Amino acid sequence: MVTPTGRYCHWCWRNAPECRRPCTRCSSLDNLADGGRCKTCRATDAVDTVLDEKTLGTQPLLAVLRDHLHAADAAYVLIAKKRSNVWRLIVTIAALPHPVTHTDLDEMGTPRSVSQVRSLLVSLGVLPERNEYAVMVRRLAADAIAGLPRREDQLALQRFVRWRQQHRPNTAPLTMAKAANDRTELRVIVDLIGAFNTAGATVGTGQQATLDQWARRTRMAFRSRRFLGWCARTGINRQLIPPPARPSGFQLGGDLGPGNDAALRRVLDPDEDVSPRLRLAVLLTTVYAVRVHRIAALSQDAIRVESGRPRIRLGDVEIELPDATAWWIDAIHDDRTHKPRAGGSGRDDTWIFPGSRHDQHILPSSLAPQLKALGVSPVTAHQASAAALITQMPPAVVARLVGVRITTASQWHKSAGTDPAHR
Template sequence: MLTHPDTGSMSAQLAQVAAALKSMRRANSGLTWLNQPHVTAFLSELALAPTISHESLDQLPASRTRGYVRGLLVEHGALPRRDELAARYRDWATQALTRVVGDHHRDVIERYVRWHHQRRMNSMDRVTQGTFLRAKQSVTVAIELLNWLDARGIAIEHLEQAHLDTWQAEGPTTREIASRFLRWAINTRLVAPTLAMTPHRRGTSPKLSAAEQDGALQRVIAPDGLDPRERAAAVLVLVFGQQIEHVVRLTWNDVTVTPELVSVRLGGVDIALPPPLDQPWRHLAVEPGHDLTAAHPHSNWVFRGCSPGQHIRAASLRARLRDLFSTRAARLGTLHELTKLTPVAIIAEALGYHPATIERHAIGSATTYARYVAARANTS
């Protein structure tokens, strides 16, 4: 927390931001940002607070500027670090409760949020973007179900299988997500233990064929066109079947770059990247990006984001790759091809997947993983 005696002056607050801006390689960018009307207005409002803390920032209207200023102050030691996704979820859940029609069901959702999602987040070292989004999605669908029941005068305690079947049949396949809420309701004895959602049939998602994967990889390893960050991420998705959510969380502790070798730790194994798959990684090691501003003074993220001290958001990276391929279709296509060549146990260990996940993709085993990687590298 920062304090200052003169609550009517902006100088103390601005000094904290200005100190951060001094470390910038290109100071003009910081001055341009400070002179934008919406930034000046935000800092003027912040200057009226007797203290600068996470709590005083939370009292100001939510905006990108608020998040960016908070990030700068945290990265440069002016505010303590906190789990921003956990804080965002608490704020979101408070608003979500207002969407519940009935008082009784609002109490149910409040307990679901507090004793299931927030308790889980409190036990984590750091809330991941995936956990944050799944928690929002689970509560949103649960609210939809309870409002549907409320409109028919049915309390959650009187839920029957026929009600679930009707509700699920009337809506999109995303209603299956209510199974997460249903499991919690069963465990807390709100509903009968025999209730079940109709599962979505697996294996229906589109996947890239081997030819489509090779074509996409040819475009990725081309020397011109894509940004090195996008090329590096695309290699991990196309060749190693990695989820974007895992890719964005890589740090330079996971990557080794020497004149002879580039390797990336996936799961618990260091995977060597032969030429030309190593080229975007060598480029990133020299020019990691986002180093002209004060947002990343000590960042160890491989894929730095626009927000101070944060990695790029998975949705943003996925959108950047969308013109080349669907990351989901590419990942499923890769796993499909890998399981033709390599035993499940090897793939699961090398790529950080649960064996049961790989088992669903497995259709045979004929050669080694190293031969697969070499074959993909030789497509150039």
Template sequence: MLTWKRSAKVQPLLSAVASGATALTHEGLDAYEPTGRHVEHLRSILIHHKALPPRDKYIAYFTRWLEDKLAAVENDEIKRPVRQFATWHHLRRINELALAGKSTRGPVHSSKQEITETLRFLAWLAAEQGRTIETCVQQDVDQWVTTGPTTRHAIRTFLIWAAKSRINRSVTLGFRHARSVRQLTQEERLAWIRELLQGDSESLPYRVAGTLLLLYAQPLVKVAEFPMEKVVITPDGLSLQLGDPPSPVPEPFSALLREHISRRPNLRTTGAGSPWLFPGYRPGEHIHPNTLMDRLRTLGIDLLGARNTALRELVAQVPAPVVAEMLGYSNQVAQKHADLAAEPFSRYAVLTNLKIPGGK
């Protein structure tokens, strides 16, 4: 704390708060210049110790990002529909999620991606075709999607919104279907689990996070924000409230998890206990998911492949609805992986039942 206060950026900030030049409110900190991590760190301290009311930081980031993004757009035929789309579709949806107590990090990220691609599409539509979203035709959409990267499919939500808003009902865009599903072999998955449980190639928190991914098919976004209150400790052992009912934690992962709980890092940043299994660097916050992702990718783990393989192996052994309930997945996702897991066997069964004339 003393080292942080000595920073050349932090001292002017604290002086501004002490003198009253910067109000001790969210709005006051928002208006402080220069903005940066030092401002957000102070905000986190004040929220954690209840000197400021809680605020969804991702909504605040999104609002500022949107204003900066639209400020650079001069063409009102582009800016106007994008602002309406961002306000009445994305911002309303994100606020509803926040009120329901759900994480907004992922929705904000996808919203920014969709808005960015929509701006690019409308700019191209105006420059190359001389049209707006109101006069856009199906050929424009098809040309845009088929002549560029797969991220261009992100305009689909905007086109659906435009149709519902009666701006343009003549254009559509279907779902993009992945050509292949990334996956590890079961041998690779087990080798990574063995490495994380027994090896020393990574520090304890990241070994625990990686095992949660490989053993329980948990997305690292959910792992990062996993609360301590959902770690259930009973005389019979540990279990994790990933869904309902809790999932038991077998040895030797149970021992590794207990060690991590007793040695959780970053607890000194707040001056009080953290409610998170993986405390972050800022007071009262959990670790950022990207931190986990970057460390495990550097180690060599294919994150999406690891999750797909873990889920597919689980639904091959246990009915999909049971897996969905215990791990916090939707029935549709669990059933999809169950169907994919059954495909090789079904193909084998068909082949073995073929009767070849003159054959054995």
């Protein structure tokens, strides 16, 4: 860009004060375009063109979305209008002849491609809350059932999925961890049914020899135990003996390993350039055996400094952290992260690790690479720190802290020789 005062690159032209002119509409100084309008006026016109009075007459709840976009950064709106899937979805939603629903969004793209806009509409009250993990599991189950070649197997799996949903131990919303377990279990069951079909049988006529052969070559075969037990109780096939349960994974005298140990030393050094959030995550992984999915879901009110003592609440267990973590907690509370989300960046006051979707935390699959970049191996760290904790705390406390069943923690207790009854 050449001006009377000199030659500018694109970035300098946009930021140099002498290149700004009064907007023909609002008189604010800016780099003008499209008839001499500033960015704010152009963004406002773009939003009003899509969410006009006719649209709001059909979908009055979208007035909240229009106000939200008016308050967003104008540069974000203009960039989104040019090359964002978010804007495409907003235009499609505005063109609907009826108030938008979750079903409408389901038909506009993959769950991942519409997730940010969906979370924005839910946070604004345009759409009601919906448990997306439960929807995902139901969709996967429906696809898996439809993909089975034999009607008997389809009916058996359909009945099992319905039974599993009805017999959950509580009515709390399906969490990410439970949804992942359901997905893995479903995949293993479908693989087992495929093995029976290859042998010319169904779930009802499958033989133990086929099951045993399949279990020897399948690493997650133990995931079929609940399904096979249900088949026996319902009379579908009473002849099958489920594969043995998976070992507890407890390793007596576990070692953190050089990578985990180096990462722990690094985060405890105040001079190292590591964010307070990642410092806390590394400590919880390597010392307290907390799994990544539980760390990702930590809320801001789970940590505090009380009378100079840093504390953290993990489920219904509250523990005292080392004194060195006090400034981490203060820094986390003082630095409320702004995340780039649909509709513009937003301040997050809920999560320690906020995600890119409104009112949601970061995904464990996004947090784990950050820990690995510091040298942390979450699996090794969990096993080693759990082995140390079981020798210092009662099984009931370890179970709530680590996130396992009390029976599992009790087995660890016996293996470690810390239970007087098993010495």
